[in-house]
Amino acid sequence: MTHSTGHSASLDFPQPEPLDLSSGKYVKLWQGPQHPGITGNMSLELTLCGDEIVECKTHVGYLHRAFEKLMERRTYIQNFTVVCRIAVPEPTFNEYLYAQAIEELSGIEVPERAVWLRTLNLELMRLASFLMWIGGLSGAFGQYTVPNWTLAHRDYVLDLFEEMTGARIYHMYIVPGGVRAGLPDGFEQRAREIMDSTEKLLVQIERVMFNNTVFKTRSKGLGIITPDMIDPYGIVGPNARACGFARDLRKDEPYLAYDQLDFDVVTDNDSDAYSRAYCRLQETRQSISLIRQCLDNAPTDGPFQADMPNVLHWKVPAGETYVKAECTRGEYGYYIVSDGSEYIRRVHVRGPSYTHAIAVMERLAVGTNIADIAGLMVSLHTYPPEIER
């Protein structure tokens, strides 16, 4: 499917006109920054006329820990404790991309078994994140059954992470040269059981949530992203795929073992909150299929770590690189510049939320009813720490 890129001389990106707040027609209301569980600690400064939003400004910084600055004064190996915290529900992508960038600059080859274990790890991460997100969206529309189901099943996936890596959230499993360990005994069987039960759960979720009249009525037509917004706003991931753009880095620029896995890019055309949710539901199913394929194909023996020098004395050759991967929200990237010393010269983390939560959110919120703003926020699937790195 081809689309206009939306770039044309006539298109501009107007900023909101100043409103006369003393006119008595408007009310200022803050959505956040208390932590509703899914969108994290960010806030929307809303101006309302009646119950309709006429202006929205995103505020971030509540989770700012200066990750990029901190990384400039830590050695490469020390930074592994930092990177995973940049996207809390999906730390693995940070580990993988940071390791991948170091490997590219240093010319390190990763053993095949580690390639498969990394792929498995990333897909498990996508599954856990999607489960959390589906519950979040359902909760944002007042349906609290689904969040209880999905968070419980996410915990089963976290059990698998605990077995595989020793940790539930911040795994620090993917390291330069490979991964820290192989799969424990019995892991494959337990993983398959959890995939089976999660697959059954998704059928229930589709019945209870996606066929629910209230959910349909409130989410259909909410927050429509038009095709001419996709490139000018830098929209990626399911937010773009729900608009008909079949772009997925796992397919377009395959990394790890994705070129050996069988899957299709999920797309839709309505591009509203319902459509984005349905795309993500299909991608959750896709993740289960990919995890099974990884379990089928991952080598069970052989090295999982390349020969590496002493981590305390790593010096990465001077150079720069940009690496990216398809996380649940789209293109996640690491830009790393090395000056040849044992410290990073510059690291820039590119998270999809940067544009989805600010430029896109501020535009889509205008004209929305105040009751739907939480649903709109969650439907864009944003994580603040990757904005304020």
Add this chain to the structure above:
Amino acid sequence: MLERLQREFGVTDINELKPGLTSLKVARDKTETLIRELRDREGYTHLNFMTVIDYIEDGIFTIVYMLHNYDNKDTLSIHVDIGRDGEDMVSIHHLWAQAWTYQRELREAYGIRFPGSPRLDEDFVLEGWDQIPPMRREFDTKKFSEERFGHREGRSSEEPREHMKVNLYPNRGGDEQ
């Protein structure tokens, strides 16, 4: 394409970093026209991000624009050097809808001004920040923390063998065997 860019825009330092990723350098006053050309005529419609590298030893900021072409899956890393001391940079907020956010961040983090960029002086991440822009290399996070938050007794660290000798195996001279 790269030859044409060299000829028409004075692009230099072309370097293929890996297949599908090329870095190049352009002068500050040619930046906007080059980026517009790449976006409108060469298919580099996706702005991955904008960032800055601080080369304090050379007195320059290198501004990096990462552009991607979805059709041929090629990425360009465009470098532009400007002076560290108060030199401003041409804004590209009219080319991408999220570019002003990057420029607002870089104003706050490095003190670089992008004249004409919307909401440039609004706080982005830091509220009420009155120090030098914190991502500049001369900003010392440790010194800032010590001055701002005062001293707090931290955990003491022990030399493992000495610790074991004193606390775990006092009768065996520290030999855990």
